[in-house]
Amino acid sequence: MPRPNPPHLHRERSRHGVITWYVRRDHGKRIRLRAAYDTPEFWEQYRAALEGAAARENGPQKGSLRWAIDRYRASSAWASLAPATRRARENIFLQIVETAGNEPLGHITQRAIINGRERRQKTPHAANNFLKAMRGFFGWAAGDGGLVTNDPTKEVKLLKGRNDDVGFHTWTEEEVRRFETKWPVGTRQRLALDLLLYTGLRRGDAVKLGRQHARDGFLSIRTEKTGEQVTLPLLAPLAASIDATKTGDLTFLITERGQPFAKESFGNWFRKACTEAGVPGSAHGLRKAGATRAAENGASERELMALFGWSTGKMAVHYTKAANQKRLATEAAHMLLPNRSTNKNARTLVSGAGGNSKI
Numbered sequence: 001m002p003r004p005n006p007p008h009l010h011r012e013r014s015r016h017g018v019i020t021w022y023v024r025r026d027h028g029k030r031i032r033l034r035a036a037y038d039t040p041e042f043w044e045q046y047r048a049a050l051e052g053a054a055a056r057e058n059g060p061q062k063g064s065l066r067w068a069i070d071r072y073r074a075s076s077a078w079a080s081l082a083p084a085t086r087r088a089r090e091n092i093f094l095q096i097v098e099t100a101g102n103e104p105l106g107h108i109t110q111r112a113i114i115n116g117r118e119r120r121q122k123t124p125h126a127a128n129n130f131l132k133a134m135r136g137f138f139g140w141a142a143g144d145g146g147l148v149t150n151d152p153t154k155e156v157k158l159l160k161g162r163n164d165d166v167g168f169h170t171w172t173e174e175e176v177r178r179f180e181t182k183w184p185v186g187t188r189q190r191l192a193l194d195l196l197l198y199t200g201l202r203r204g205d206a207v208k209l210g211r212q213h214a215r216d217g218f219l220s221i222r223t224e225k226t227g228e229q230v231t232l233p234l235l236a237p238l239a240a241s242i243d244a245t246k247t248g249d250l251t252f253l254i255t256e257r258g259q260p261f262a263k264e265s266f267g268n269w270f271r272k273a274c275t276e277a278g279v280p281g282s283a284h285g286l287r288k289a290g291a292t293r294a295a296e297n298g299a300s301e302r303e304l305m306a307l308f309g310w311s312t313g314k315m316a317v318h319y320t321k322a323a324n325q326k327r328l329a330t331e332a333a334h335m336l337l338p339n340r341s342t343n344k345n346a347r348t349l350v351s352g353a354g355g356n357s358k359i
Contacts, residue, residue, distance in 0.1 A: 008050060023049035065108060066101030068147055069093050069137065077140040082225045084204055084263075089133040096134075105141070110152040117159065124159040131158060168282055171289035175279040182277035186244040189273040192253055192266075194241040196286040199232055200294075200308045203270070203283040207261040210251045223309045230309040291315075295323035 005011065008025050023031045023046060031049040035041035061067060072078055073093075078086065096116075100108075113134055120127035134153050141147040176197070183189035195206045204224040213221045220231040248254040253261055261269070267283055274281050281289075291308060299307070304316035 009046060063104055064101060065103045065105050066097045068105045068141060069097060071145060072137050072140050075140060077144060082227060084224050092130055092133040105147060108152055110156060113152050113156050121159060128158045131156060168284040168288060169280055170292055171281045171285050175281055179277040179279050183273065185241050188245060191241050191245040192270055193286065194238045195252060196283055197290050198235045198238040200287055200290045202287060203267055204263040207253050207263055207266045208251060226309055228309045291319045295319035296326065
């Protein structure tokens with residue numbers, strides 16, 4: 001009789017006749033063994049796979065990075081984050097745990113954090129999101145968590161990406177008009193633009209906005225990112241757009257099938273509408289366009305904070321500073337022109353000198 005395989009070792013033949021070996025405990029994840037069968041390297045991989053599968057089955061080892069991240073995700077610090085932030089960082093932690101979850105927490109040094117950032121350097125925003133997630137985790141671990149004495153993310157700098165100085169492209173007024181020409185009032189695409197532009201809401205809040213949020217000429221919604229309750233007047237262009245467009249029962253914006261949008265699918269759909277209109281914009285760029293328009297129309301920092309749900313004046317200052325610079329430059333630009341009286345005197349002197357010439 002053939003000798004039975006060791007525990008949890010399985011053999012599989014593909015339809016092309018290729019034999020592969022893998023370790024799988026019960027219904028857990030399959031771990032493929034790459035070395036040639038029955039070589040020392042094969043059995044070394046088998047033992048490592050078996051130990052790894054057992055560790056996943058029995059839970060993370062105490063003191064490991066995986067174990068510490070699980071503690072963090074059960075903490076009040078994690079619960080206090082906005083749902084959107086938790087979802088984004090959850091995906092980052094899943095990747096980290098997959099590659100380094102069994103590492104002892106104490107082995108995660110500043111160099112390890114820098115290396116993790118550098119591996120993501122081709123996409124600076126992804127690299128910076130990784131660093132922000134690790135800052136949050138180690139800030140807790142070195143503080144309330146009491147798991148480490150030093151925070152290895154300290155003094156590790158964010159990368160500078162091509163959008164870091166200006167962020168997402170801010171729509172110009174000409175681009176807004178171009179989009180409006182392509183998508184007239186009554187289309188879902190135009191309603192999307194009007195909702196974003198005339199409320200200043202992020203896309204995650206704009207797709208949730210519906211008639212239940214409208215009362216007495218105002219729109220009121222608790223924002224997803226900050227949890228702030230924002231109340232805004234329902235401006236006439238937006239009201240007209242809503243009235244002219246087919247909307248849903250609970251949300252103004254709906255898909256072709258009449259269902260509410262998910263935030264991510266809305267972003268892709270709206271970007272396609274922008275491409276068809278020949279504009280380089282995005283949903284977030286419209287929010288910036290609204291802030292720019294409001295600041296250039298004289299909105300103060302506190303007014304911008306109220307409009308856009310910002311809890312601090314950091315973002316508001318950016319827009320008011322830019323608007324003030326534009327206004328002051330416009331008022332002072334005439335000073336760059338030549339002084340007419342000086343030119344006139346200069347011409348008179350030249351004319352007088354020419355009259356005495358013998359030529």
